[in-house]
Amino acid sequence: xxxxxxxxxxxxxxxxxxxxxxxxxxxxxxxxxxxxxxxxxxxxxxxxxxxxxxxxxxxxxxxxxxxxxxxxxxxxxxxxxxxxxxxxxxxxxxxxxxxxxxxxxxxxxxxxxxxxxxxxxxxxxxxxxxxxxxxxxxxxxxxxxxxxxxxxxxxxxxxxxxxxxxxxxxxxxxxxxxxxxxxxxxxxxxxxxxxxxxxxxxxxxxxxxxxxxxxxxxxxxxxxxxxxxxxxxxxxxxxxxxxxxxxxxxxxxxxxxxxxxxxxxxxxxxxxxxxxxxxxxxxxxxxxxxxxxxxxxxxxxxxxxxxxxxxxxxxxxxxxxxxxxxxxxxxxxxxxxxxxxxxxxxxxxxxxxxxxxxxxxxxxxxxxxxxxxxxxxxxxxxxxxxxxxxxxxxxxxxxxxxxxxxxxxxxxxxxxxxxxxxxxxxxxxxxxxxxxxxxxxxxxxxxxxxxxxxxxxxxxxxxxxxxxxxxxxxxxxxxxxxxxxxxxxxxxxxxxxxxx
Amino acid sequence: xxxxxxxxxxxxxxxxxxxxxxxxxxxxxxxxxxxxxxxxxxxxxxxxxxxxxxxxxxxxxxxxxxxxxxxxxxxxxxxxxxxxxxxxxxxxxxxxxxxxxxxxxxxxxxxxxxxxxxxxxxxxxxxxxxxxxxxxxxxxxxxxxxxxxxxxxxxxxxxxxxxxxxxxxxxxxxxxxxxxxxxxxxxxxxxxxxxxxxxxxxxxxxxxxxxxxxxxxxxxxxxxxxxxxxxxxxxxxxxxxxxxxxxxxxxxxxxxxxxxxxxxxxxxxxxxxxxxxxxxxxxxxxxxxxxxxxxxxxxxxxxxxxxxxxxxxxxxxxxxxxxxxxxxxxxxxxxxxxxxxxxxxxxxxxxxxxxxxxxxxxxxxxxxxxxxxxxxxxxxxxxxxxxxxxxxxxxxxxxxxxxxxxxxxxxxxxxxxxxxxxxxxxxxxxxxxxxxxxxxxxxxxxxxxxxxxxxxxxxxxxxxxxxxxxxxxxxxxxxxxxxxxxxxxxxxxxxxxx
Numbered sequence: 001x002x003x004x005x006x007x008x009x010x011x012x013x014x015x016x017x018x019x020x021x022x023x024x025x026x027x028x029x030x031x032x033x034x035x036x037x038x039x040x041x042x043x044x045x046x047x048x049x050x051x052x053x054x055x056x057x058x059x060x061x062x063x064x065x066x067x068x069x070x071x072x073x074x075x076x077x078x079x080x081x082x083x084x085x086x087x088x089x090x091x092x093x094x095x096x097x098x099x100x101x102x103x104x105x106x107x108x109x110x111x112x113x114x115x116x117x118x119x120x121x122x123x124x125x126x127x128x129x130x131x132x133x134x135x136x137x138x139x140x141x142x143x144x145x146x147x148x149x150x151x152x153x154x155x156x157x158x159x160x161x162x163x164x165x166x167x168x169x170x171x172x173x174x175x176x177x178x179x180x181x182x183x184x185x186x187x188x189x190x191x192x193x194x195x196x197x198x199x200x201x202x203x204x205x206x207x208x209x210x211x212x213x214x215x216x217x218x219x220x221x222x223x224x225x226x227x228x229x230x231x232x233x234x235x236x237x238x239x240x241x242x243x244x245x246x247x248x249x250x251x252x253x254x255x256x257x258x259x260x261x262x263x264x265x266x267x268x269x270x271x272x273x274x275x276x277x278x279x280x281x282x283x284x285x286x287x288x289x290x291x292x293x294x295x296x297x298x299x300x301x302x303x304x305x306x307x308x309x310x311x312x313x314x315x316x317x318x319x320x321x322x323x324x325x326x327x328x329x330x331x332x333x334x335x336x337x338x339x340x341x342x343x344x345x346x347x348x349x350x351x352x353x354x355x356x357x358x359x360x361x362x363x364x365x366x367x368x369x370x371x372x373x374x375x376x377x378x379x380x381x382x383x384x385x386x387x388x389x390x391x392x393x394x395x396x397x398x399x400x401x402x403x404x405x406x407x408x409x410x411x412x413x414x415x416x417x418x419x420x421x422x423x424x425x426x427x428x429x430x431x432x433x434x435x436x437x438x439x440x441x442x443x444x445x446x447x448x449x450x451x452x453x454x455x456x457x458x459x460x461x462x463x464x465x466x467x468x469x470x471x472x473x474x475x476x477x478x479x480x481x482x483x484x485x486x487x488x489x490x491x492x493x494x495x496x497x498x499x500x
Numbered sequence: 501x502x503x504x505x506x507x508x509x510x511x512x513x514x515x516x517x518x519x520x521x522x523x524x525x526x527x528x529x530x531x532x533x534x535x536x537x538x539x540x541x542x543x544x545x546x547x548x549x550x551x552x553x554x555x556x557x558x559x560x561x562x563x564x565x566x567x568x569x570x571x572x573x574x575x576x577x578x579x580x581x582x583x584x585x586x587x588x589x590x591x592x593x594x595x596x597x598x599x600x601x602x603x604x605x606x607x608x609x610x611x612x613x614x615x616x617x618x619x620x621x622x623x624x625x626x627x628x629x630x631x632x633x634x635x636x637x638x639x640x641x642x643x644x645x646x647x648x649x650x651x652x653x654x655x656x657x658x659x660x661x662x663x664x665x666x667x668x669x670x671x672x673x674x675x676x677x678x679x680x681x682x683x684x685x686x687x688x689x690x691x692x693x694x695x696x697x698x699x700x701x702x703x704x705x706x707x708x709x710x711x712x713x714x715x716x717x718x719x720x721x722x723x724x725x726x727x728x729x730x731x732x733x734x735x736x737x738x739x740x741x742x743x744x745x746x747x748x749x750x751x752x753x754x755x756x757x758x759x760x761x762x763x764x765x766x767x768x769x770x771x772x773x774x775x776x777x778x779x780x781x782x783x784x785x786x787x788x789x790x791x792x793x794x795x796x797x798x799x800x801x802x803x804x805x806x807x808x809x810x811x812x813x814x815x816x817x818x819x820x821x822x823x824x825x826x827x828x829x830x831x832x833x834x835x836x837x838x839x840x841x842x843x844x845x846x847x848x849x850x851x852x853x854x855x856x857x858x859x860x861x862x863x864x865x866x867x868x869x870x871x872x873x874x875x876x877x878x879x880x881x882x883x884x885x886x887x888x889x890x891x892x893x894x895x896x897x898x899x900x901x902x903x904x905x906x907x908x909x910x911x912x913x914x915x916x917x918x919x920x921x922x923x924x925x926x927x928x929x930x931x932x933x934x935x936x937x938x939x940x941x942x943x944x945x946x947x948x949x950x951x952x953x954x955x956x957x958x959x960x961x962x963x964x965x966x967x968x969x970x971x972x973x974x975x976x977x978x979x980x981x982x983x984x985x986x987x988x989x990x991x992x993x994x995x996x997x998x
Contacts, residue, residue: 026882072905072980074987075912115882137908141899148893151938155946156878163946167938174898174934178927181908185915185923 007055008065008081008132010048011091012125015041015098019121022114031113035106038117042102045124046095052088058482061085061490063134063198071138075188077195080135085487086268086338087131089480090261093345094131096469097257098124100462101250104353107458108249108360109157116157120250123149127258131265136184136195143226143262144177150251150259158246165239165246172239176226183222186215187274201273201494220278223271230263231323234293237316244312245365249356252308256315256348261341264322268334268491272326276495279327286327291420293320298427302434307355307365310435311348314391317424318344324421325406328413329495334488335481336405342480343390343398343473350387350466354380357459358439361452367438371445376452381440383455383463388436390470392429398473401481511568511577514555514585515625521548522618529611538609545596545614549589549621556585567992573693574632580763580841580989581629584756588628591753591848592621597964598856599745601957605864608653608743616653617749620646624757630764633682633692640678640725643757644671647750651742663741670724670734678721684714685769694769695994701772715773718765719780725758728818729787732811736795739807744862744869747803748855751810752848759844762821767837768994774825781822782922788815789929796936802871805936806854809895810847812933817843819926820910823917832916834996838986839909845982846894846906846975853891853968860884860957860965871940876949884955885944887969894972896937897930902975909983 018041025034057064063082071079083091101120109116126149129142147170155166188195191203208214229236240260244252272279279286294317301313318340325337357380358373359365374381390397393404403425410418444450455463473480509516525544532540559568560582567578595617603609623643630636648671652664686692688710689700700706724731739747766777792812799805820840824833861868861877861884868874878885894901907930914923957965975982990996 023886072983074980074983075909112878115878141904144899144904148889148898151941152945155942163942166946167935167942170938171931171935175928175931178931179924182911182915182920182923182927185908185912186920188912189916 004065005051006067007048007051008083008091008128009067011045011052011095012081012129012132014048014125015045015095015121015128016125018042018045019118019125022121023118025114028111028113031110034114034117035102038102038121039099041121042095042099042124045121046099049092049095049128052083053092053483056085056088056483058085059486061486064088066134071135075137075195076193077137078135079138080196081132082134083132085484086491087265089338089342089483090131090258090265091128093342094124094127094258096465097254097345097349100349100353100465101253103458104253104356104462105248105250108356112156116153119149119153120254123153123254127262130262134197136187136197136200138195139197140177140181140184143180144174146259146262147173147177150255153251154243154247157248157251160246161242162246165242168239169243172229172236176229176236179222180226183219186219186222190215197269200270205275207277214278216275216278217281220271220275220282223266223275227263227266227271228289230266231260231319232263232316233289233320233323234297234316237293237297240316241309241312244315244352245306245308249352249359252352252356253349256311256352257345260315260319261345264319264326264337264341267323267326268338272495273491276497279495280329283327283329287324287417290320290324290327291417293317294324294421294424295427298424298431301431302427304431305367307358307367307435307439308352309365310367310431311351311355314428314431315344315348317428318348318391321403321406321421321424324417325402325409328409328417329492330409330412331488331492332405332412333409334492335484336402336407336409338402338484338488339398339405339473339477339480340402343402343470346466346469346473347387347390347397347399350463350470351384351391353462353466354384354387357455357463362448367435369446370439370449371442372440372449373452374440375444376449377454379455379460383467384436384440386467386470388432390474391432393425396471396474398470398477400474401477507572508568508570510562511559511570512575512629513559514552515622515629517555518548518552518618518622518625521551522615522622525611525618526615529615538604541611541614542596542600542609545618546593548618549593549596552621552625553586553589556582556589565988565992567994569631573695574635575629576631576994577629578989578994579992580760583985583989584628584760585625587845587848588621588624588753588756591756591852592617592749594852594856594964594968595745595749595752597960598748598852598859601961602743602745602859602862606654606743608745613650613653613745616646616650620650620749621753624753627757627764628760631694631768633685633694633697636694636761636764637675637679637682639757640761641675643754644675647754650746650749651738653746654743657743659741660743663738666741667734667738674721674724674731677717677724681714681717681719681721684710684717688714694764697769698771698995701770711773712776715770715776716780718770719777722758722762722765723784725761726755726814726818727811728784728814729791729811730784732788732791735811736804736807739810740801740804744803744855744859744867748852748859751806751851751855755810755814755848755851756844759817759841763837763841763990763993766821767824767833767996771825771830771995775828778822778825781818782919785815785818785822786922786925788812788818789926793929793932793936797932799936800871801869802858802874802940803855803869805871806851809933809936810851812929813843813847813895816907816910816926816930817847819914819922823910823913823919826917830996832913834987834991835916836913837993837996838983838990839913841986841990842909842983843906845986846902849968849971849975850891850895850903853887853965853972854895856961856965856968857884857888857891860955860961863953863956866953871943872950874940874943875947877944879949880952881955883966887965888944889941890969890972892937892940894976896934898934900973900976902972902979904976905979905983
């Protein structure tokens, strides 16, 4: 048998090694070298993920590109990688966003450049690891390890209140993750000493007669603790606005585009297939929290004076859609949720980068400091218009596909849930377009705005790439959805059937 | 049987060699001219430790994985003993390297330090290999007396002297408790040989009341040496008051010896009383994790913070020890005790690195004792900051660093034993713990430096400190071999291997 190229390993380790090399370039005298190596590493990191898409077999729900080597034999842990239709797109998305973030930070970051670039590259590799891991312990290692670079990114290069935000981010996520660890060890023991996620999918989990002695429910809550904080779901979302506001632009983009997806991905990869009965039992709870996020957080977003905070709340609201889609247990919902995750990855990253573009020039994120930007930055206004529209789910943008599918799915499940979810189309449009109007339109509000320069080539490259992605996904989503069909159908069958 | 035959010496060669070398160094030191003393004694001490390592490896190979008994079964050299001894050598050698410049700057780099340290090491080795209550006690006292004097080595410092007094008085009390407990065990079973005690208990010949009475005192003495609540009072004061180099020493290899003592007493000897001592350990573990982590938050002195962190880590380590015997059977015991052993080893590695960093940042006339002294370290010395970052995240138990696997294995043991709520409690406590570790990282990375004094560490310290920090990372990526070694070592321990 010919030895297949380990594309997944490459997609994990190329960025990490590149990150270590970048870190070794040391002080800021070598900033140019650090940037160049970082870009090279990010681009190679993206190139090695392309075979994952081109070589992907859309007809099967089985894991593909599998790699398996014993890792810690004492605990039967394996270095086991593989992707299916659910995870493969996130590996690509993450590698893509990493390239953009490296470019976006090119001139903006002037202090400790090598550490900045290294943090992003290492985080990119770790995130690919999270999506590709098929071993619970390996998943957990990657999942937790992402905290380290993100903590540093927020804390070192962040805004004035960065220390508070970094600490809050770290502790919130760590609490969830530690409970996840307990749940994983329990699963390991229930599965007869196996950390393989696919074994966990198959093994029956005992039930109890009350919630406090029902292992399924308790496990679900353990997983919920970790994933709900990451998503983030109401009411454990409060770290996100702080983290987003204080993080540097690139940090916000990665946080919104990829890190938030870890939580939703965890629900699909672990909670639903491992605990189908508990998932059904607690579906009402999950749907309620999702709807609160969709509706209440959208209202909160409406009144934010700070652009980054507004987009942060909008992210929470959109992620509420994702969790809603998973817990209504039909194909529209689940596929819509996955599409929404990818789309939100593009759109939220783009919006944060847009705010970054303005912030670099004005050093303010406050909506009231702007007004009439279109007069001085027409190209920018056009790009931002596209992303704002995508954020409110306009047809022909990527945002529409996911929201539409989820609402269709919800309609099949229950009319009133669909009705509440659909209000987001109104509120989403309200807060996004209202912000857009106040920032971009109107007369030039102050002399600083009058002096703004339009986008430079580097920024056009970054925003242009995202714009192409957003439009492509909105106009012709088939290349994205057909990849996930087989896996989603299989997942739903599994969840519906329950365990023997 | 010839009563007067010379006992088999091979298993004890490392101890004999070390005793000889320590005595030689003591004498040689007297005859050296003042200025050349330092280096000669330093290198001789390292050579003594290296010789021990060679002899231990030779003894381990000769034994071929089986336990070797000698001196009328009072001394045992099993795989656990060999492993822990080798790691103790490593820890002591690292202490020598890290401390050299610090001690030289403070005029404490004298023969006394090395001789005391080597005798302390000898005491630990005897503890690790003891199969007899009195031998264990002798080893413990040898180690403790050396440590008391090491704390007081800076005799002009009132703080150090006070710390040494506290350590001595409380330590003597604990030794008394331990000895009293041992006498009870002797009274109940009629023997001082640890394995024979186990057999006597298993045969049901011992009086249960006397046994349990003795057990309480033994556990109390043990808890003192481990430094777990409620016998932890000395830890913060001694860690804080002792000169940094001595804190480094106390916080590293003696923890391994204390772990070995726990295995020798509780597992070798009193495994049939596990139901009783597991409950005691559970209470102490819960209290240690809670108090250690909560009190560490309030500390501004990094040595004190690490002292409280030591308490909480020992509490975590106890989780492994208390999960061994489930429902009266020993099936999961090797798993649980090897988890505790892995934890102890990893903790010692991290503790060495963290205190080594404190030493590396100290200069002549300046002790880097406050957490604020680490401010902006990333700008002053990015490599040191990175190493400290690895150590702190490892202490906090974040993957992919060694500290995470230490937590993982003990949590696994606890969950296997069915104490899920204990595991949940432990992770909540380690969340609190993460707060103060990442505060150090915050200080190093997010704050601006207060001084721009260069880090004046010698090449040996630089290399070893880097190796120490990176070992935490390497063990985090590849913890398998060490885990397997711990498991094999514990499986060779007396009642489990039969």
